[in-house]
Structures are given as structure tokens and as C-alpha cells.
Amino acid sequence: xxxxxxxxxxxxxxxxxxxxxxxxxxxxxxxxxxxxxxxxxxxxxxxxxxxxxxxxxxxxxxxxxxxxxxxxxxxxxxxxxxxxxxxxxxxxxxxxxxxxxxxxxxxxxxxxxxxxxxxxxxxxxxxxxxxxxxxxxxxxxxxxxxxxxxxxxxxxxxxxxxxxxxxxxxxxxxxxxxxxxxxxxxxxxxxxxxxxxxxxxxxxxxxxxxxxxxxxxxxxxxxxxxxxxxxxxxxxxxxxxxxxxxxxxxxxxxxxxxxxxxxxxxxxxxxxxxxxxxxxxxxxxxxxxxxx
Amino acid sequence: xxxxxxxxxxxxxxxxxxxxxxxxxxxxxxxxxxxxxxxxxxxxxxxxxxxxxxxxxxxxxxxxxxxxxxxxxxxxxxxxxxxxxxxxxxxxxxxxxxxxxxxxxxxxxxxxxxxxxxxxxxxxxxxxxxxxxxxxxxxxxxxxxxxxxxxxxxxxxxxxxxxxxxxxxxxxxxxxxxxxxxxxxxxxxxxxxxxxxxxxxxxxxxxxxxxxxxxxxxxxxxxxxxxxxxxxxxxxxxxxxxxxxxxxxxxxxxxxxxxxxxxxxxxxxxxxxxxxxxxxxxxxxxxxxxxxxxxxxxxxxxxxxxxxxxxxxxxxxxxxxxxxxxxxxxxxxxxxxxxxxxxxxxxxxxxxxxxxxxxxxxxxxxxxxxxxxxxxxxxxxxxxxxxxxxxxxxxxxxxxxxxxxxxxxxxxxxxxxxxxxxxxxxxxxxxxxxxxxxxxxxxxxxxxxxxxxxxxxxxxxxxxxxxxxxxxxxxxxxxxxxxxxxxxxxxxxxxxxxxxxxxxxxxxxxxxxxxxxxxxxxxxxxxxxxxxxxxxxxxxxxxxxxxxxxxxxxxxxxxxxxxxxxxxxxxxxxxxxxxxxxxxxxxxxxxxxxxxxxxxx
Numbered sequence: 049x050x051x052x053x054x055x056x057x058x059x060x061x062x063x064x065x066x067x068x069x070x071x072x073x074x075x076x077x078x079x080x081x082x083x084x085x086x087x088x089x090x091x092x093x094x095x096x097x098x099x100x101x102x103x104x105x106x107x108x109x110x111x112x113x114x115x116x117x118x119x120x121x122x123x124x125x126x127x128x129x130x131x132x133x134x135x136x137x138x139x140x141x142x143x144x145x146x147x148x149x150x151x152x153x154x155x156x157x158x159x160x161x162x163x164x165x166x167x168x169x170x171x172x173x174x175x176x177x178x179x180x181x182x183x184x185x186x187x188x189x190x191x192x193x194x195x196x197x198x199x200x201x202x203x204x205x206x207x208x209x210x211x212x213x214x215x216x217x218x219x220x221x222x223x224x225x226x227x228x229x230x231x232x233x234x235x236x237x238x239x240x241x242x243x244x245x246x247x248x249x250x251x252x253x254x255x256x257x258x259x260x261x262x263x264x265x266x267x268x269x270x271x272x273x274x275x276x277x278x279x280x281x282x283x284x285x286x287x288x289x290x291x292x293x294x295x296x297x298x299x300x301x302x303x304x305x306x307x308x309x310x311x312x313x314x315x316x317x318x319x320x321x322x323x324x325x326x327x328x329x330x331x332x333x334x335x336x337x338x339x340x
Numbered sequence: 341x342x343x344x345x346x347x348x349x350x351x352x353x354x355x356x357x358x359x360x361x362x363x364x365x366x367x368x369x370x371x372x373x374x375x376x377x378x379x380x381x382x383x384x385x386x387x388x389x390x391x392x393x394x395x396x397x398x399x400x401x402x403x404x405x406x407x408x409x410x411x412x413x414x415x416x417x418x419x420x421x422x423x424x425x426x427x428x429x430x431x432x433x434x435x436x437x438x439x440x441x442x443x444x445x446x447x448x449x450x451x452x453x454x455x456x457x458x459x460x461x462x463x464x465x466x467x468x469x470x471x472x473x474x475x476x477x478x479x480x481x482x483x484x485x486x487x488x489x490x491x492x493x494x495x496x497x498x499x500x501x502x503x504x505x506x507x508x509x510x511x512x513x514x515x516x517x518x519x520x521x522x523x524x525x526x527x528x529x530x531x532x533x534x535x536x537x538x539x540x541x542x543x544x545x546x547x548x549x550x551x552x553x554x555x556x557x558x559x560x561x562x563x564x565x566x567x568x569x570x571x572x573x574x575x576x577x578x579x580x581x582x583x584x585x586x587x588x589x590x591x592x593x594x595x596x597x598x599x600x601x602x603x604x605x606x607x608x609x610x611x612x613x614x615x616x617x618x619x620x621x622x623x624x625x626x627x628x629x630x631x632x633x634x635x636x637x638x639x640x641x642x643x644x645x646x647x648x649x650x651x652x653x654x655x656x657x658x659x660x661x662x663x664x665x666x667x668x669x670x671x672x673x674x675x676x677x678x679x680x681x682x683x684x685x686x687x688x689x690x691x692x693x694x695x696x697x698x699x700x701x702x703x704x705x706x707x708x709x710x711x712x713x714x715x716x717x718x719x720x721x722x723x724x725x726x727x728x729x730x731x732x733x734x735x736x737x738x739x740x741x742x743x744x745x746x747x748x749x750x751x752x753x754x755x756x757x758x759x760x761x762x763x764x765x766x767x768x769x770x771x772x773x774x775x776x777x778x779x780x781x782x783x784x785x786x787x788x789x790x791x792x793x794x795x796x797x798x799x800x801x802x803x804x805x806x807x808x809x810x811x812x813x814x815x816x817x818x819x820x821x822x823x824x825x826x827x828x829x830x831x832x833x834x835x836x837x838x839x840x841x842x843x844x845x846x847x848x849x850x851x852x853x854x855x856x857x858x859x860x861x862x863x864x865x866x867x868x869x870x871x872x873x874x875x876x877x878x879x880x881x882x883x884x885x886x887x888x889x890x891x892x893x894x895x896x897x898x899x900x901x902x903x904x905x906x907x908x909x910x911x912x913x914x915x916x917x918x919x920x921x922x923x924x925x926x927x928x929x930x931x932x933x934x935x936x937x938x939x940x941x
Contacts, residue, residue, distance in 0.1 A: 100740075100743075100744045100747075101658070101737070101740040101741050101744055102741060102744030102745060102747075102748075103744070122658075122737075123658055123737070123740070192730060192757075192758075192759055195756055195757070195758075196755070196756070196757050277731075278730050278731040278757070279730065279757070282754060282755050291733075292733075295592070295733030295736070296592055296733065297592040297593075297595065297596060300592075300596045301595075
């Protein structure tokens with residue numbers, strides 16, 4: 049036990065040392081930690097009431113001022129507080145959708161890579177089918193059928209974004225399984241479960257981490273897109289704020305703060321995830337590491 | 341008498357012979373007067389038997405005559421293709437005298453055309469798509485020369501509000517399968533002020549003025565209807581001058597027109613009521629429960645409490661940008677002065693959260709530890725769903741406000757967005773809703789909107805038929821409905837209808853929120869004059885009847901040139917037009933001069 053832990057700590061130390069050299073990655077990580085921290089501690093300062101139209105007392109679409117540092121929206125709610133509260137929805141959906149997509153992608157990817165032959169072929173054809181489906185349209189249709197709630201939005205995004213992960217994981221699985229120690233393990237009586245969970249999974253995990261980080265970014269964008277197109281979880285998120293600014297003519301009435309602020313928040317967080325993900329890839333993918 | 345007018349007409353013709361030559365030459369160089377109307381909906385079919393969209397029925401209204409049209413001042417039925425009518429004492433037989441006029445291809449209009457139209461709808465299910473219910477009550481329709489006799493199954497006071505355009509028998513009887521006929525043959529044979537000459541699907545419809553129209557040709561040469569995908573594009577189109585008029589605007593789009601000096605913002609009382617539809621225990625037409633409505637909503641007290649918790653004035657200010665009227669009445673909007681009912685005194689429900697809470701407390705709906713009320717027997721929490729359409733920002737905002745107010749009552753409201761077809765299914769047939777947003781554009785005769793709350797409109801057990809707006813089935817309401825059907829005296833009928841509205845208000849199967857204004861915009865550098873319906877601050881595109889588009893006058897493009905010899909040309913044109921009308925009058929005048937005088941105001 050202690051040996052394993054020492055080894056893991058050493059491995060993490062090596063990983064951290066090489067991650068630290070990626071300056072963009074570190075900046076991304078810092079922004080991410082800050083965003084997550086803010087989202088988590090938000091309930092200590094404000095509650096869902098800031099998004100309640102009935103309690104919105106400010107003027108409609110008033111520009112930034114001391115009272116409302118980022119202006120107000122069409123119902124007199126403070127854009128700053130809505131952004132803060134909305135970050136919880138956006139980040140939650142982003143993380144959980146990416147997680148769901150990762151789980152589906154990993155299971156199917158490893159299955160397709162491990163069980164070659166007709167099982168693998170069928171799984172890959174299903175993956176291909178999902179890959180060619182226009183994911184945004186599918187997600188829209190799914191969300192419309194399932195109705196709007198946080199769970200359905202997460203499901204809609206997760207279910208449509210897993211095929212690329214599955215392909216990636218399958219390729220990695222094939223590479224791992226070609227190694228001699230897998231054959232050795234089989235000879236020693238290792239079953240499918242043992243091989244996939246004890247040998248393949250740990251070896252694809254680093255790649256998975258990098259791809260999931262990138263996946264979160266795209267899930268946040270997808271959530272915003274869906275919300276902008278009118279499919280949302282009934283909660284204030286950055287996407288629904290953008291939608292609101294479009295619906296209530298923020299552009300024609302010159303309310304730049306209402307469009308720019310949620311838009312910039314999305315850009316910054318997505319950027320941070322991307323920076324982090326790329327850095328992880330650089331660190332974890334041996335081929336990229338050589339190139340650097 | 342007729343001879344004398346005939347002679348005058350002949351003299352007019354002679355005079356015209358002298359004048360028409362130069363007049364025509366003088367008028368020819370000026371560009372044709374074209375008015376372009378924008379619509380954010382495309383035409384679904386040029387076949388009036390099939391067309392159901394508002395844009396289609398509007399265009400058909402400009403093309404075809406009806407038995408009667410709403411008067412441009414009072415909105416009461418006035419003669420159109422039927423120049424007069426009589427009713428038998430039992431109210432079951434109506435005899436219409438069809439005007440002696442001509443179709444745009446020169447054929448005479450006779451009662452046979454009208455009879456063919458109605459009989460086609462009675463006998464052919466494919467022809468019922470658009471206006472099927474309008475002939476449901478018809479027992480038989482027969483024609484004799486210009487006399488049309490309609491025998492009804494039961495008396496029907498709204499007979500003159502019949503929405504079916506009269507179609508030319510000679511052009512349409514050769515059509516095989518009416519349900520598949522798209523009527524894309526141009527020029528169309530019409531009897532109204534305009535003739536459709538071109539239709540490009542999802543792009544435009546072009547209509548030429550009908551020079552032989554019996555009221556006289558319209559004052560413009562061509563009317564085009566341009567279809568836009570979304571309101572924002574149409575607004576830009578109006579600002580750029582691609583279109584000259586647009587109707588049915590949402591408040592934000594309407595406000596975007598502010599500040600353009602060439603655009604007139606036309607803001608008037610609308611003909612629509614927006615209301616909440618409450619699932620008060622939906623049943624099918626054989627009285628079996630259907631759907632999954634919350635049991636608490638069966639209690640009129642709960643519905644009443646909800647009504648008290650809605651600040652309608654705030655909704656108007658915030659959701660409709662102030663461009664609506666808070667509803668202190670029911671489903672008939674105030675623009676129909678004859679039929680509008682408004683709650684007063686004790687009966688009036690005004691925003692009062694404390695009172696709403698008290699009603700619920702007294703009725704035994706106790707608040708739990710989490711602040712949410714439960715049923716008196718503790719079985720279920722008061723958690724309602726609110727069904728709205730996807731892609732409807734106004735409904736979205738409305739939902740946010742209702743959620744906020746109901747929360748103060750200890751009632752949780754969650755919003756459920758549904759696409760149109762699913763929404764219609766769940767709120768109209770399967771009753772899978774608690775509270776839903778709804779609305780109805782009311783015709784000058786409110787019978788149809790009243791009928792949407794009848795027992796008979798509930799769907800059958802197999803989910804067919806229907807058209808109910810509330811799954812309402814109330815003996816008192818039913819009795820009043822039957823009473824108003826038979827009441828041919830307008831003021832007395834209006835009183836009965838007001839009682840029906842009061843019943844809906846107090847029993848609250850529907851809760852009226854507000855009456856949205858009718859918002860339109862047009863370019864005053866292109867449209868010189870347009871008469872709304874009703875004439876005193878009424879509607880343009882959104883109105884019923886063809887008056888606004890029949891009376892459109894374009895700004896003449898070459899204003900300066902027209903002024904030079906304007907007096908002369910104007911006089912000549914005036915004389916020509918006057919003589920033409922006189923000829924028309926002389927030709928079309930039949931036995932009864934009085935009726936004609938009544939028509940031509």
C-alpha cells in the first residue's frame with residue numbers, strides 16, 4: 049500500500065513539475081480554480097433570489113453604476129449577481145455533461161478496442177453513426193423531447209458528444225493491448241474484466257483526463273448554444289443571459305453590458321479549460337512531449 | 341329608374357371616350373403604385389379550403405368576397421357579396437340575395453357559386469380543413485338565381501360572421517381532389533378588390549388591383565406580400581424600405597421602430613386575449629378523467645388564490661413593455677365594446693398576495709417545513725407545472741414572474757417548454773398539464789372563442805376532435821351558450837355573452853392576464869393613407885375584413901411632376917373614376933337601389 053502511494057506521489061510530482069513548465073496551462077488552471085471557487089462559495093453571499101424577476105427592483109437595462117457595477121437586465125436585475133449565480137449552472141452542466149460523455153466514451157471505446165471482431169465492429173458502427181449525427185441538432189431535439197431541466201440538458205449534451213472520446217480511447221486501447229504484458233496477463237489467466245480495468249484503463253487515463261478537460265469547454269459552449277436557442281434548464285446560466293439579451297433587444301437599445309459580460313465569461317472560462325487541456329495533453333502524450 | 345341610370349352611364353361612357361385617351365396617356369408614364377406588406381409567416385396554401393394561417397386568410401380576404409363583412413365603423417356584419425338577407429321566424433332558414441357582380445374573368449357571380457362553396461365543404465371532407473366548423477350546423481344550401489337559401493340544424497346568431505370565402509364555381513368545380521389542390525393558377529378568379537397574379541413559395545405573393553371590383557377598383561395598382569423568416573429581418577426590411585407595412589409585431593420589435601421619422605408606429609387596442617389555462621380536472625367528452633393535472637387545481641379556491649397572486653399591471657409593464665391592457669375581464673378584449681365584460685366592485689380580483697394566502701390557509705392547504713403548501717389531506721405538495729412554448733421570450737418572462745409570485749403563496753411552479761405541436765397536444769387533447777399559457781384572437785362575433793369552453797369541445801376518449809381551450813364543462817355556461825345562439829337581438833345577445841364571460845372569470849378555468857395591443861408599423865413616405873378597422877384607431881393587417889388594404893393609398897413617387905399638371909390630371913382621373921363607378925353602379929344595380937346605397941358609404 050505505502051509503496052503504491054509513494055509511487056503515485058512520485059508520479060504526480062513528475063507530472064506537476066512538467067505541467068508547471070507550461071505557463072499557459074498554469075494560467076488556465078488558476079482561472080479555473082478561481083471560477084470554481086467563486087461558484088462554490090456563491091451561496092454564502094447571495095441566493096437564487098438574485099435571478100427572481102419579482103425582486104428585481106432596479107431600472108430596466110440601466111448602464112453600469114455604483115449600485116449595479118455591471119448594469120441591469122430587462123427586468124431590472126443586476127447583471128453582476130446573475131453572472132455570479134449563473135456560473136453555478138454553467139459550470140455544473142459543463143462538468144457533468146463532460147463526465148457523462150467521458151464515461152460513455154470510455155466504456156464503449158475500451159469495449160470496441162478490447163473485443164475485436166463483430167462486437168467491436170458493431171460498437172464502432174454505432175459510434176460512427178453518432179459521430180455523423182449533427183450533435184447540436186440532436187441535442188436540441190433530445191432536450192425538446194425530454195423537457196427542460198438540468199438533468200435533461202446534461203443528458204442531451206453527454207449523449208451527443210461521446211463519439212470522439214470513444215474513437216480516441218479505442219485507438220489507445222488497441223495500442224495498449226498490442227503490448228506484450230497484456231499477452232502475458234492473458235496467459236496467466238486474466239479475464240476481460242481484469243485486463244480492461246487493471247491494465248487498459250490506467251494506461252488510457254492520462255489521455256482521458258486531457259480529452260475530458262477539453263470536453264468540459266465544449267460542453268459549456270454547447271450549453272450556452274442550447275440556451276441561446278431556447279432550450280435551457282429553467283435556471284439562469286450564461287447562455288440564458290445571452291438569450292435574454294437577444295430576446296429583449298439589448299443590441300438595439302445599446303445595452304452592451306448585457307451582451308458583453310456573459311459572452312466574455314463564456315470566452316474566459318472556455319479559454320481556461322482549453323489552455324489546461326492542451327497543457328495536459330503536452331505533458332501526458334509522449335508523442336507531443338517529444339515535439340516540445 | 342334603372343333606365344335613367346343606364347342612360348347616365350351611357351353618357352358617361354361617351355364623355356369618357358373623349359377624356360380617356362389623353363388621360364390614359366398622361367397617366368401612363370407614372371410608375372405603377374405598388375405597396376409591399378411584410379409578413380413573418382409564409383402562405384401555407386393558395387387554396388382557401390386548405391389555408392389555415394393568418395397570412396393566408398388575410399390574403400384570401402383581399403381576393404374573395406364573403407356573405408357579409410364586419411362594418412368598418414361598428415364591426416357589425418354588413419353586406420358583402422350578399423347584399424341583403426332575411427331570416428325565418430324560427431331562425432332556421434336564412435335567405436341571402438347575392439349581389440349581381442362579376443368575377444374577375446367576367447363571369448357573373450350567382451347564388452350557385454355560394455351554394456357550390458358551402459356544399460363542397462359539407463360533402464367533401466378534404467374541403468373542411470380551413471373552415472369546417474363553419475358549415476357544421478348547415479342542413480342544406482340551395483341556390484335559385486341570385487337567391488341563396490341556407491337551412492340550419494339549430495339557430496345560429498353568428499351566421500353573418502361566416503368565415504368562408506365564396507369561390508367561383510365555374511373555375512373550381514373541375515378541380516379533382518380539393519385536398520391536394522394548391523390553386524397555383526394565375527391570374528386567380530376572384531371577386532374581391534385584388535387578384536393574385538403570382539406566388540413564389542415562402543417568398544412573396546403578388547396581387548393586382550381588380551379593376552372590375554364592385555365597390556370600385558382599389559387606389560393602388562399592385563399589392564405585394566413579402567414573407568420573412570423572422571421579425572428582426574422584417575423590421576430591417578421596413579427600415580430599409582423593402583416593405584411598406586408590417587403587422588403583428590412583438591413589443592421589442594415595435595420599440596425598435598422608434599425614432600425613424602419615416603415610420604409610423606401604429607399602436608391600438610388588439611383583438612387578442614392572453615390567458616392562463618388551468619387544468620381544473622380535465623375530462624373527455626364522455627366525462628371520464630383524462631391527463632395528469634394536479635388535484636389541487638380542481639378546487640376553485642386554489643384557482644381563485646392564483647388569480648389574486650397575479651399582478652397584471654406589472655406583467656403588462658414588464659412582459660409587454662406596457663403595450664397591453666391588464667385584463668379585468670375575461671376572454672373577450674375591450675376593443676369589442678358591444679361584447680366586452682369587465683369585473684367591478686366585489687367581483688374584481690386585484691393583486692393581493694395576503695388575500696391569496698388567506699384563501700389557501702382557510703381552505704386547509706397548510707405550509708410545510710420547506711414553505712411549500714400541501715393538500716389538506718397531506719397527500720401532495722402544491723407543485724405545479726407551467727407549460728409554455730419553446731422560443732417564446734414573452735412567455736418565458738411571464739413564467740419567471742408567475743414563479744416568483746406563486747412562490748410567495750407557497751406554491752412551486754416549474755416551467756415546461758414544449759414545441760408547438762406537443763404543446764397543442766398536451767394542453768388540448770391529452771391534458772398533461774397543470775397550468776398553460778394560451779390566447780385567442782377574437783373575431784368581431786365572439787361565438788367561436790366562447791365555443792372553445794363548451795363540453796362538446798372536449799376530446800373523445802380516443803383523443804380525437806376537441807378544440808377545447810380549457811376542458812371546461814359547466815351546466816350554467818352551456819345553458820347560456822345555447823341561449824345566446826337563439827337570441828337574434830344583438831343587445832340582448834351581448835348581455836348573455838357577458839354573463840358567460842363573468843362565469844369564466846369567477847369560476848376561473850381560465851385566468852385572463854392581459855389584452856396585448858395590436859402593434860404595427862408602416863412607412864409614411866410610401867403609404868399616404870390607410871383606413872383601419874374599426875376606422876377609429878383600429879387595426880391594419882391584424883384586423884378582420886379587407887378595408888385597410890382596399891383603401892390603401894400610395895404616395896405618388898414623382899411628387900413634383902404630378903404637381904405641374906396635377907390639377908388637370910387629378911380632375912381627369914377623378915372624372916374617369918367617378919364615371920367608372922357610375923357605370924358600375926348602373927350595371928350592377930338590381931331591383932333594390934336602397935341596399936346599394938347602404939353598401940357604398
